[in-house]
Amino acid sequence: MTCPSCGQPVAAEDGFCEACGAELSPPAVSAAAPGYVPECPVCSADPDGPPGTVSPEGYCESCGRKVPSGRDHIELDAGLLAGVTDRGLRHQRNEDAMALASAQMPGGPVAVAVVCDGVSSAPRPDEASLMAARTAVRALLASLRAGEDPAAASREAVRSASRALADLAEPDRPEGAPSATYVSAIVSGDAVTVCWLGDSRVYWLPSGTPDGPKARRLTSDDSVAEEMVASGLASEADAMASPQAHVITRWLGADLPEPRPHVERFRPPGPGVVLVCSDGLWNYRPEAAGLAELALPAALTDPLAAAGALVKFALDAGGTDNITVVLAPFPPARAAGPGTQSPTEENP
Numbered sequence: 505m506t507c508p509s510c511g512q513p514v515a516a517e518d519g520f521c522e523a524c525g526a527e528l529s530p531p532a533v534s535a536a537a538p539g540y541v542p543e544c545p546v547c548s549a550d551p552d553g554p555p556g557t558v559s560p561e562g563y564c565e566s567c568g569r570k571v572p573s574g575r576d577h578i579e580l581d582a583g584l585l586a587g588v589t590d591r592g593l594r595h596q597r598n599e600d601a602m603a604l605a606s607a608q609m610p611g612g613p614v615a616v617a618v619v620c621d622g623v624s625s626a627p628r629p630d631e632a633s634l635m636a637a638r639t640a641v642r643a644l645l646a647s648l649r650a651g652e653d654p655a656a657a658s659r660e661a662v663r664s665a666s667r668a669l670a671d672l673a674e675p676d677r678p679e680g681a682p683s684a685t686y687v688s689a690i691v692s693g694d695a696v697t698v699c700w701l702g703d704s705r706v707y708w709l710p711s712g713t714p715d716g717p718k719a720r721r722l723t724s725d726d727s728v729a730e731e732m733v734a735s736g737l738a739s740e741a742d743a744m745a746s747p748q749a750h751v752i753t754r755w756l757g758a759d760l761p762e763p764r765p766h767v768e769r770f771r772p773p774g775p776g777v778v779l780v781c782s783d784g785l786w787n788y789r790p791e792a793a794g795l796a797e798l799a800l801p802a803a804l805t806d807p808l809a810a811a812g813a814l815v816k817f818a819l820d821a822g823g824t825d826n827i828t829v830v831l832a833p834f835p836p837a838r839a840a841g842p843g844t845q846s847p848t849e850e851n852p
Contacts, residue, residue, distance in 0.1 A: 531604060534603070535574075575601075601638075603640065666761065691836055706721070718793070
Protein backbone atom coordinates (compact mmCIF):
# COMPACT_ATOMS: atom_id res chain seq x y z
CA MET A 505 0.00 0.00 0.00
CA THR A 506 1.15 3.55 -0.68
CA CYS A 507 0.45 6.96 0.84
CA PRO A 508 -2.06 8.85 -1.34
CA SER A 509 -0.23 12.11 -0.60
CA CYS A 510 3.42 11.25 -1.34
CA GLY A 511 3.34 7.72 -2.79
CA GLN A 512 5.67 6.20 -0.22
CA PRO A 513 5.00 2.64 1.06
CA VAL A 514 2.85 2.35 4.20
CA ALA A 515 1.48 -0.53 6.27
CA ALA A 516 -2.25 -1.21 6.46
CA GLU A 517 -2.30 -0.52 10.21
CA ASP A 518 -0.48 2.82 9.95
CA GLY A 519 -2.48 5.87 10.93
CA PHE A 520 -0.04 8.36 9.46
CA CYS A 521 2.56 8.27 6.69
CA GLU A 522 6.06 8.24 8.19
CA ALA A 523 7.45 10.00 5.14
CA CYS A 524 5.14 13.04 4.88
CA GLY A 525 3.00 12.88 8.04
CA ALA A 526 -0.34 12.72 6.18
CA GLU A 527 -3.21 11.01 7.96
CA LEU A 528 -3.95 7.90 5.94
CA SER A 529 -7.58 7.30 6.90
CA PRO A 530 -8.97 10.66 8.06
CA PRO A 531 -12.42 10.72 9.64
CA ALA A 532 -15.40 11.79 7.55
CA VAL A 533 -17.49 14.53 9.16
CA SER A 534 -20.85 15.95 8.08
CA ALA A 535 -19.58 19.49 7.70
CA ALA A 536 -20.26 21.61 4.65
CA ALA A 537 -17.79 21.08 1.83
CA PRO A 538 -14.61 23.17 2.12
CA GLY A 539 -15.10 26.62 0.65
CA TYR A 540 -18.90 26.32 0.61
CA VAL A 541 -20.63 29.71 0.50
CA PRO A 542 -24.44 29.67 0.77
CA GLU A 543 -26.32 31.67 -1.84
CA CYS A 544 -29.96 32.17 -2.68
CA PRO A 545 -30.81 29.87 -5.62
CA VAL A 546 -33.48 32.32 -6.82
CA CYS A 547 -31.71 35.68 -6.56
CA SER A 548 -28.36 34.34 -7.74
CA ALA A 549 -30.02 33.04 -10.92
CA ASP A 550 -31.12 36.55 -11.90
CA PRO A 551 -28.12 38.44 -13.35
CA ASP A 552 -29.99 41.75 -13.14
CA GLY A 553 -31.29 41.24 -9.62
CA PRO A 554 -29.78 41.86 -6.18
CA PRO A 555 -26.93 39.56 -5.08
CA GLY A 556 -29.03 37.69 -2.54
CA THR A 557 -26.73 37.98 0.47
CA VAL A 558 -27.45 35.31 3.09
CA SER A 559 -27.94 36.35 6.72
CA PRO A 560 -26.30 34.47 9.64
CA GLU A 561 -29.72 32.89 10.27
CA GLY A 562 -29.73 31.43 6.75
CA TYR A 563 -32.23 33.71 5.00
CA CYS A 564 -31.75 35.66 1.77
CA GLU A 565 -31.60 39.34 2.68
CA SER A 566 -33.06 40.29 -0.70
CA CYS A 567 -36.10 38.02 -1.05
CA GLY A 568 -36.42 36.52 2.44
CA ARG A 569 -36.31 32.90 1.31
CA LYS A 570 -34.69 30.21 3.47
CA VAL A 571 -31.43 29.29 1.78
CA PRO A 572 -30.22 25.67 1.81
CA SER A 573 -27.06 25.16 3.83
CA GLY A 574 -24.15 22.87 3.11
CA ARG A 575 -25.35 20.52 5.87
CA ASP A 576 -28.97 20.07 4.77
CA HIS A 577 -28.24 16.62 3.33
CA ILE A 578 -24.90 14.83 3.56
CA GLU A 579 -23.96 11.23 2.76
CA LEU A 580 -20.70 9.73 4.03
CA ASP A 581 -19.08 6.40 3.14
CA ALA A 582 -16.12 5.52 5.37
CA GLY A 583 -15.51 2.03 4.01
CA LEU A 584 -16.54 -0.08 7.01
CA LEU A 585 -19.62 2.03 7.72
CA ALA A 586 -21.76 4.70 6.12
CA GLY A 587 -24.24 7.35 7.16
CA VAL A 588 -26.77 9.91 5.96
CA THR A 589 -27.94 13.06 7.73
CA ASP A 590 -30.82 15.25 6.57
CA ARG A 591 -32.45 18.50 7.71
CA GLY A 592 -35.93 17.00 7.55
CA LEU A 593 -39.06 18.83 6.44
CA ARG A 594 -39.79 21.18 9.33
CA HIS A 595 -36.50 22.49 10.72
CA GLN A 596 -34.76 25.54 9.30
CA ARG A 597 -31.32 23.90 9.52
CA ASN A 598 -29.69 20.57 10.25
CA GLU A 599 -28.66 20.55 13.91
CA ASP A 600 -27.53 16.90 13.75
CA ALA A 601 -23.94 15.94 12.99
CA MET A 602 -22.10 12.68 12.41
CA ALA A 603 -18.46 11.65 12.22
CA LEU A 604 -17.28 8.30 10.84
CA ALA A 605 -13.90 6.60 10.71
CA SER A 606 -12.43 3.29 9.59
CA ALA A 607 -9.06 2.17 10.90
CA GLN A 608 -6.86 -0.89 10.70
CA MET A 609 -5.72 -1.87 14.19
CA PRO A 610 -3.37 -4.72 15.18
CA GLY A 611 -6.43 -6.84 16.02
CA GLY A 612 -8.18 -6.11 12.74
CA PRO A 613 -10.38 -3.41 11.19
CA VAL A 614 -12.42 -1.13 13.45
CA ALA A 615 -15.36 1.12 12.58
CA VAL A 616 -16.05 4.25 14.64
CA ALA A 617 -19.24 6.34 14.59
CA VAL A 618 -20.30 9.44 16.52
CA VAL A 619 -23.75 11.06 16.23
CA CYS A 620 -24.69 14.29 17.99
CA ASP A 621 -28.02 16.13 18.04
CA GLY A 622 -27.83 19.82 18.93
CA VAL A 623 -30.16 20.97 21.72
CA SER A 624 -32.49 23.42 19.96
CA SER A 625 -33.29 25.38 23.12
CA ALA A 626 -29.59 26.22 23.54
CA PRO A 627 -27.66 28.69 21.36
CA ARG A 628 -25.87 27.55 18.19
CA PRO A 629 -27.00 23.91 18.36
CA ASP A 630 -25.72 23.19 14.85
CA GLU A 631 -22.23 24.33 15.83
CA ALA A 632 -22.38 22.34 19.07
CA SER A 633 -23.27 19.05 17.37
CA LEU A 634 -20.61 19.44 14.70
CA MET A 635 -17.89 20.45 17.16
CA ALA A 636 -18.71 17.56 19.50
CA ALA A 637 -18.78 14.95 16.72
CA ARG A 638 -15.58 16.19 15.07
CA THR A 639 -13.68 16.39 18.37
CA ALA A 640 -14.89 13.03 19.66
CA VAL A 641 -14.07 11.00 16.54
CA ARG A 642 -10.51 12.32 16.52
CA ALA A 643 -10.11 11.55 20.22
CA LEU A 644 -11.44 8.04 19.67
CA LEU A 645 -9.07 7.40 16.78
CA ALA A 646 -6.07 8.71 18.73
CA SER A 647 -6.88 6.55 21.76
CA LEU A 648 -7.53 3.40 19.73
CA ARG A 649 -4.34 3.86 17.72
CA ALA A 650 -2.48 4.20 21.03
CA GLY A 651 -3.84 0.81 22.09
CA GLU A 652 -6.28 2.04 24.74
CA ASP A 653 -9.29 0.00 25.82
CA PRO A 654 -12.42 1.05 23.85
CA ALA A 655 -14.34 1.87 27.04
CA ALA A 656 -11.58 4.15 28.29
CA ALA A 657 -11.26 5.67 24.82
CA SER A 658 -15.01 6.36 24.81
CA ARG A 659 -14.93 8.21 28.13
CA GLU A 660 -11.92 10.27 27.09
CA ALA A 661 -13.67 11.22 23.83
CA VAL A 662 -16.64 12.54 25.82
CA ARG A 663 -14.33 14.62 27.99
CA SER A 664 -12.61 16.02 24.90
CA ALA A 665 -15.94 16.89 23.29
CA SER A 666 -17.13 18.49 26.52
CA ARG A 667 -14.06 20.74 26.64
CA ALA A 668 -14.60 21.70 23.01
CA LEU A 669 -18.19 22.75 23.71
CA ALA A 670 -17.04 24.74 26.72
CA ASP A 671 -14.87 26.75 24.33
CA LEU A 672 -18.00 27.57 22.29
CA ALA A 673 -19.82 29.03 25.28
CA GLU A 674 -20.02 32.79 25.87
CA PRO A 675 -18.18 33.51 29.16
CA ASP A 676 -20.79 35.99 30.36
CA ARG A 677 -23.71 33.64 29.61
CA PRO A 678 -22.95 30.22 31.13
CA GLU A 679 -26.66 29.45 31.29
CA GLY A 680 -26.86 29.68 27.50
CA ALA A 681 -24.21 27.14 26.61
CA PRO A 682 -24.23 25.36 23.24
CA SER A 683 -25.28 21.77 23.95
CA ALA A 684 -25.84 18.46 22.18
CA THR A 685 -26.72 14.84 22.80
CA TYR A 686 -23.96 12.34 22.18
CA VAL A 687 -23.66 8.71 21.16
CA SER A 688 -20.68 6.75 19.85
CA ALA A 689 -20.08 3.19 18.73
CA ILE A 690 -16.76 1.38 18.29
CA VAL A 691 -17.28 -1.75 16.19
CA SER A 692 -14.41 -4.23 16.25
CA GLY A 693 -14.21 -7.87 15.24
CA ASP A 694 -15.40 -9.21 18.58
CA ALA A 695 -17.48 -6.51 20.29
CA VAL A 696 -19.37 -3.23 20.06
CA THR A 697 -18.61 -0.52 22.63
CA VAL A 698 -21.28 2.17 22.94
CA CYS A 699 -21.18 5.42 24.88
CA TRP A 700 -23.94 8.00 25.23
CA LEU A 701 -25.59 10.97 26.91
CA GLY A 702 -29.10 12.00 25.89
CA ASP A 703 -31.59 10.29 23.59
CA SER A 704 -29.68 9.42 20.43
CA ARG A 705 -29.57 5.64 20.16
CA VAL A 706 -27.65 2.53 19.12
CA TYR A 707 -29.43 -0.64 17.97
CA TRP A 708 -28.22 -4.15 17.20
CA LEU A 709 -29.87 -5.61 14.09
CA PRO A 710 -28.95 -9.30 13.63
CA SER A 711 -29.01 -11.09 10.32
CA GLY A 712 -30.41 -14.59 10.09
CA THR A 713 -33.73 -16.31 10.61
CA PRO A 714 -36.66 -15.09 12.74
CA ASP A 715 -35.86 -17.89 15.21
CA GLY A 716 -32.31 -16.62 15.71
CA PRO A 717 -30.99 -13.75 17.87
CA LYS A 718 -33.38 -10.84 18.27
CA ALA A 719 -32.83 -7.20 17.43
CA ARG A 720 -32.33 -5.03 20.49
CA ARG A 721 -31.59 -1.51 21.61
CA LEU A 722 -28.15 -1.10 23.17
CA THR A 723 -28.74 2.30 24.80
CA SER A 724 -31.29 3.73 27.21
CA ASP A 725 -32.47 7.32 26.82
CA ASP A 726 -31.51 10.03 29.28
CA SER A 727 -34.95 11.57 29.08
CA VAL A 728 -38.02 12.32 31.15
CA ALA A 729 -39.98 9.73 29.18
CA GLU A 730 -37.48 6.98 29.96
CA GLU A 731 -37.51 7.90 33.65
CA MET A 732 -41.32 7.80 33.70
CA VAL A 733 -41.30 4.29 32.23
CA ALA A 734 -38.49 3.08 34.51
CA SER A 735 -40.29 4.32 37.63
CA GLY A 736 -43.58 2.75 36.58
CA LEU A 737 -45.37 6.08 36.30
CA ALA A 738 -46.41 5.51 32.68
CA SER A 739 -46.32 3.01 29.86
CA GLU A 740 -43.89 3.66 27.04
CA ALA A 741 -46.72 4.82 24.77
CA ASP A 742 -48.11 7.21 27.39
CA ALA A 743 -44.67 8.53 28.29
CA MET A 744 -43.83 9.26 24.64
CA ALA A 745 -47.16 11.08 24.27
CA SER A 746 -46.25 13.42 27.13
CA PRO A 747 -45.26 17.01 26.23
CA GLN A 748 -42.11 16.40 28.27
CA ALA A 749 -41.18 13.16 26.48
CA HIS A 750 -38.10 14.53 24.75
CA VAL A 751 -36.76 16.59 27.65
CA ILE A 752 -33.28 15.14 28.13
CA THR A 753 -31.60 14.68 31.51
CA ARG A 754 -27.97 14.32 30.33
CA TRP A 755 -26.12 16.10 27.55
CA LEU A 756 -22.83 17.66 26.49
CA GLY A 757 -22.37 21.37 27.17
CA ALA A 758 -20.52 23.97 29.23
CA ASP A 759 -23.46 24.03 31.65
CA LEU A 760 -22.66 20.37 32.46
CA PRO A 761 -18.85 20.55 32.87
CA GLU A 762 -18.43 17.03 34.25
CA PRO A 763 -20.42 14.74 31.95
CA ARG A 764 -21.21 11.24 33.19
CA PRO A 765 -21.59 9.10 30.08
CA HIS A 766 -22.94 5.58 29.98
CA VAL A 767 -20.55 3.00 28.53
CA GLU A 768 -21.59 -0.53 27.59
CA ARG A 769 -19.84 -3.39 25.79
CA PHE A 770 -21.90 -5.76 23.67
CA ARG A 771 -20.68 -9.01 22.11
CA PRO A 772 -22.87 -9.82 19.10
CA PRO A 773 -23.89 -13.48 18.85
CA GLY A 774 -23.35 -13.49 15.10
CA PRO A 775 -23.31 -11.25 12.03
CA GLY A 776 -25.55 -8.24 11.81
CA VAL A 777 -25.54 -4.45 11.67
CA VAL A 778 -25.00 -1.72 14.25
CA LEU A 779 -27.41 1.20 13.78
CA VAL A 780 -26.55 4.59 15.31
CA CYS A 781 -29.22 7.27 14.96
CA SER A 782 -30.77 10.46 16.24
CA ASP A 783 -34.37 10.67 17.42
CA GLY A 784 -35.39 11.95 14.00
CA LEU A 785 -35.43 8.29 12.93
CA TRP A 786 -36.53 6.37 15.98
CA ASN A 787 -39.44 8.73 16.67
CA TYR A 788 -41.20 6.96 13.81
CA ARG A 789 -40.04 3.39 14.48
CA PRO A 790 -38.64 2.97 18.01
CA GLU A 791 -38.78 -0.84 18.13
CA ALA A 792 -35.57 -2.64 17.25
CA ALA A 793 -37.43 -5.35 15.34
CA GLY A 794 -39.19 -2.77 13.19
CA LEU A 795 -35.93 -1.03 12.33
CA ALA A 796 -34.38 -4.38 11.46
CA GLU A 797 -37.22 -5.04 9.01
CA LEU A 798 -36.53 -1.69 7.33
CA ALA A 799 -32.73 -1.97 7.22
CA LEU A 800 -32.05 -5.64 6.50
CA PRO A 801 -30.77 -7.33 4.45
CA ALA A 802 -29.57 -4.32 2.42
CA ALA A 803 -27.54 -2.85 5.29
CA LEU A 804 -25.28 -5.92 5.38
CA THR A 805 -23.84 -5.25 1.92
CA ASP A 806 -24.72 -1.62 1.08
CA PRO A 807 -24.93 0.41 4.30
CA LEU A 808 -25.00 3.76 2.49
CA ALA A 809 -28.05 2.87 0.41
CA ALA A 810 -29.75 1.33 3.45
CA ALA A 811 -29.06 4.46 5.54
CA GLY A 812 -30.57 6.56 2.77
CA ALA A 813 -33.65 4.33 2.74
CA LEU A 814 -34.11 4.77 6.50
CA VAL A 815 -33.83 8.55 6.15
CA LYS A 816 -36.43 8.46 3.37
CA PHE A 817 -38.70 6.41 5.63
CA ALA A 818 -38.49 9.12 8.31
CA LEU A 819 -39.12 11.87 5.75
CA ASP A 820 -42.13 10.03 4.36
CA ALA A 821 -43.43 9.56 7.91
CA GLY A 822 -43.39 13.30 8.56
CA GLY A 823 -39.78 14.45 8.81
CA THR A 824 -40.52 16.72 11.76
CA ASP A 825 -36.95 16.58 13.07
CA ASN A 826 -33.42 16.38 11.72
CA ILE A 827 -32.54 12.78 10.83
CA THR A 828 -29.20 11.00 11.09
CA VAL A 829 -28.61 7.31 10.37
CA VAL A 830 -25.29 5.43 10.50
CA LEU A 831 -24.97 1.71 9.67
CA ALA A 832 -21.92 -0.44 10.42
CA PRO A 833 -22.01 -4.13 9.39
CA PHE A 834 -20.61 -6.57 11.96
CA PRO A 835 -18.03 -7.96 11.87
CA PRO A 836 -16.17 -5.19 10.01
CA ALA A 837 -15.52 -6.82 6.67
CA ARG A 838 -13.55 -4.50 4.45
CA ALA A 839 -10.08 -3.60 5.69
CA ALA A 840 -9.64 0.13 6.06
CA GLY A 841 -6.56 1.80 4.68
CA PRO A 842 -5.17 4.62 2.60
CA GLY A 843 -7.35 5.75 -0.22
CA THR A 844 -10.73 5.34 1.51
CA GLN A 845 -12.77 8.22 0.12
CA SER A 846 -15.72 10.12 1.50
CA PRO A 847 -17.61 13.24 0.42
CA THR A 848 -16.29 15.24 3.38
CA GLU A 849 -12.88 14.49 4.81
CA GLU A 850 -11.15 16.24 7.68
CA ASN A 851 -7.70 17.62 7.04
CA PRO A 852 -4.86 16.51 9.33
